[in-house]
Amino acid sequence: MTRGAGAARPQRDLVDGEWARCAGELDLVLEDPATGLALGPAAATGEDRTERALAAAEAAAGDWAARGDRADLLDEIADALEPVLADIVRLEATATGVPLRQTLPLGMIVTGSFRLAAAQLRDGTTEVLRREDGRAVQVRRLPWGPALCLVPWNAPAPMAAHKAANALAAGCPVVLKPSEYAPHGTQVLAEAVAGALAAHGVPGGVFQLVHGDGTAGARLTGDPRIRAVSFTGGAAGGASVAAACAAGLKPVQLELGGNNPLIVMPDADPGRAARAAVDLLTTLNGQWCRGLGRLILPAEIQDAVLDEVARRLEALRAGPPLDDSDLGPLVHSRHRALVEGRRDALGGRVIAPTKVPAEGNYLAPALVTGVDPARATEEIFGPVATVHPYATLDEAVALANGTGYGLEGYVAGTDEDAALAVAGRIRAGEVKVNGSSVMSLHLFAPRPAWGASGLGEEGTAETFRFFTNPQVVGVENAYALHSRDDLHSADDPHAGDDA
Numbered sequence: 134m135t136r137g138a139g140a141a142r143p144q145r146d147l148v149d150g151e152w153a154r155c156a157g158e159l160d161l162v163l164e165d166p167a168t169g170l171a172l173g174p175a176a177a178t179g180e181d182r183t184e185r186a187l188a189a190a191e192a193a194a195g196d197w198a199a200r201g202d203r204a205d206l207l208d209e210i211a212d213a214l215e216p217v218l219a220d221i222v223r224l225e226a227t228a229t230g231v232p233l234r235q236t237l238p239l240g241m242i243v244t245g246s247f248r249l250a251a252a253q254l255r256d257g258t259t260e261v262l263r264r265e266d267g268r269a270v271q272v273r274r275l276p277w278g279p280a281l282c283l284v285p286w287n288a289p290a291p292m293a294a295h296k297a298a299n300a301l302a303a304g305c306p307v308v309l310k311p312s313e314y315a316p317h318g319t320q321v322l323a324e325a326v327a328g329a330l331a332a333h334g335v336p337g338g339v340f341q342l343v344h345g346d347g348t349a350g351a352r353l354t355g356d357p358r359i360r361a362v363s364f365t366g367g368a369a370g371g372a373s374v375a376a377a378c379a380a381g382l383k384p385v386q387l388e389l390g391g392n393n394p395l396i397v398m399p400d401a402d403p404g405r406a407a408r409a410a411v412d413l414l415t416t417l418n419g420q421w422c423r424g425l426g427r428l429i430l431p432a433e434i435q436d437a438v439l440d441e442v443a444r445r446l447e448a449l450r451a452g453p454p455l456d457d458s459d460l461g462p463l464v465h466s467r468h469r470a471l472v473e474g475r476r477d478a479l480g481g482r483v484i485a486p487t488k489v490p491a492e493g494n495y496l497a498p499a500l501v502t503g504v505d506p507a508r509a510t511e512e513i514f515g516p517v518a519t520v521h522p523y524a525t526l527d528e529a530v531a532l533a534n535g536t537g538y539g540l541e542g543y544v545a546g547t548d549e550d551a552a553l554a555v556a557g558r559i560r561a562g563e564v565k566v567n568g569s570s571v572m573s574l575h576l577f578a579p580r581p582a583w584g585a586s587g588l589g590e591e592g593t594a595e596t597f598r599f600f601t602n603p604q605v606v607g608v609e610n611a612y613a614l615h616s617r618d619d620l621h622s623a624d625d626p627h628a629g630d631d632a
Contacts, residue, residue, distance in 0.1 A: 144176035144316055144344055147327055149189035150337020153182070155344050159313055166230035166462040166494045167453040175313040177345040183352060189338030190279035190306040191358045197339045198276045198304035206333060207251035207302055211244045213329040214294075214322065218243060221290050221318045226454040228315040229287060230462040230494065231417050233455050239571070242291035243322060249576075250302035253597050258303075270607035276304030277384065278360035280600055281353050283374070284319060285366045286312035286464055287420045293319045295596060296363045297326065297340070303600035305361065306339045308353060312366075313346045314464055350374070357381060361600055364388070365422075368512070368585055375588060386599045387588040388580070390512035391540030392426035394533035396555060397438060398526075398546025399431045405567070406430075406545040407441035410518075412569035413543065414498050415449065418461050419516025420468075421571065422586075423541040427509060428500060429532050432522040439484065439500065439520065446498055447486040453493075460487065462494040463515060469494045472515030479504045479519060510536040526555060534560045539583025543569065562586065 144155045157177035164171055178186075197203075214221075222240040226233040258274040280303075282296035289311045300307045311319035323342040330340055343349065347370060354362050354377040363386040364374045371389040378385035395413060397406040413425035430438055452458040463469040473496060476483070481503035489495035498516035509519040523529040533542060542559035544566045546552035556564040562581035565574060573580055579592040589599065 142317055142320075145320065146178045146182060146344055147323055147340075147342040148178070148182045148186045148337075149341065150327070150331065152324075155179070156182075157345070159346050161313055161346070161467075163228075163314070164465050164494065165227070166464055167227075167490075169466055169493045175316070175344075175346075177313075177349060178343040183343060183349070186308055186338075186341045186343055187279070187353070187356055187358045189336075190308055190341065191338075193306045193336045193338030194276070194278045196336065197301075197306055200304075200335075202333075203302060203304065204251040204254040206330060206335070207247045207254070207298060209333070210298075210326050210329040211247040211251075213325040214244045214247070217321050217325050221321050223455065224318040224321060225288070225290055225315070226461075228317055229289075229417075229420070229464050230454055231287070231420070232458045232461045234457070235417060236288075236454075239288055239291050243294040246291070246294040246298040249593055250298040250597060253594065254302045258601065264607070266610075268608050268610075270605060273604045273606065274303070274598065274601035275604050277600060277602055278305060279358055280305040280307055280361045280363065281359045282307055282309045283350050283354075283362065283364040283366065284309065284311045286314035287417055287422075289315050290318040290322050292365055293322055296365075299596040300361075300363070300600045301340065302597055305600045307341065308359065309340070309342050310345060310350060310353065311342075313344065314468075316344055347373070351377060354378065355381065359383070362386070363596070363599065367514070371587070384599065384602075385588065386591065386596070388422070388582060388591050389540075389585065389587045390514065390538060391422045391424075391561075391586050392510060392512045392536045392538045393423055393541040393543065393561070394427045394429055394559065395425055395543040395545065396429045396529045396533055396559070397431060397434070398544065398548070398552055398555065399433070400547040400551070401431075401434070401438075401545045402547060403434055403437040403441050406438050407445055409543065409545050409567070409569040410438070410442050410500075411445045411449075411498075414500070414516050414518055415460055416569070416571055418463055419472075419498060420464060420514060422512075422514070423571070424514075424516075425518040425543075426512065426536075426538075427506075427532065428518055428520045429529050430520065430522050431529075432524055435520070435522050439502070442500060443484055443486050446484075447488075449487045449498070451487055451489040451495055451497075460489070460495075460498065460516075462490075463496055464494070466494050468515070469496055472496060472513060472517060475511075475513045475515070476501065476517045479508060481519070506532055506535055512538065530555065530558045534558075537585040540586035541565070560584070
């Protein structure tokens, strides 16, 4: 087998405190995205170790939920991650093809997730209500139990950190499974997490790492010892996870795909609108659920915006992710073929002036014009978006909402009030006006999803709450029905007196 310049490091899983090289291999050969050369087969955790991981998580649940120092331990995990953060972001770049200049800022999510979870835990998980008689009623947030965190390949370590930190803060043992396409950064993260916990005598079942594909995810999701599942990924995988959780009556958190619109207002500056469009088309090489799906333009300025988009695309520097590149390759040749096939199936005219290297998994970012909106309703998950002109704002909003997804929306315009009014009509969990970053509008704003884009809310506070279930406890001193003794006492004022 031909290997790329940097062979993949051995994949190891972590089960009940013990690291071991994965025994299984998948029908997937990992690649160096920049060259397309093979690195070796993706690995899978064996059935025996998967079973052992589930048993260890269940055994650790009670003690971990009872520990009073979880917040301190989460801060120590963040400290342990700081020295390896540079290694993690480089591994994420080389595995996914995303330029290092983009994975570097995302790296702050890795440590920040643990510090934010610790802070929320210190704020308390019990709310006290007062009855009319003055008695206290406690609303406690208690952990579900062992939690499964299923992480995609486009920004694996930040998403793994977000899910795992909040589950651990809530008191849930964690079984973490990254995508088989990009496991290495998450493995380094897991080494730091496990080391920090082991230093304080935390049982190995509290945090575990397993590898595998969708079959492994289904095996774990369906096991009754897993009490809650957080999944980020594609719609098909999300539907399977949801079905398994429904069968087991267990809570599930799903962040799925999007076919996100950018509505350009009639008063928008064509240059600024084009900048937003190119950002949304090429961030993470277009491999992100909140990227651009449909560019919705006023007919009268369509040509001006598209000319400016083409100019910006032509100026992009495409190259290896560790170079000073604006654009990198797609994660794998399989995914490149999938995105290219979806682009070609649209028909229409392709605008793709970016020059990309001949070798590797590169794909020039493309806008496709002349496509029937009815054929542009599905997520592509790559640097491809369709273009749709409109005559009225009502038509623009209808185009924006003409899909089953509802994850993210964008509006570009000079008059912010008018743009905000249009934003409020877009059926999506978050809508940004004059913005195109990967960050949420506010650190503590929820990240909801509508329609086929997911189920439940994610967010700094929302993910922490997801891994808990409320329990209400208090003294009532009241009864729904009278007993016979109560009735007799009411008839005889001397009943109960001593003889």
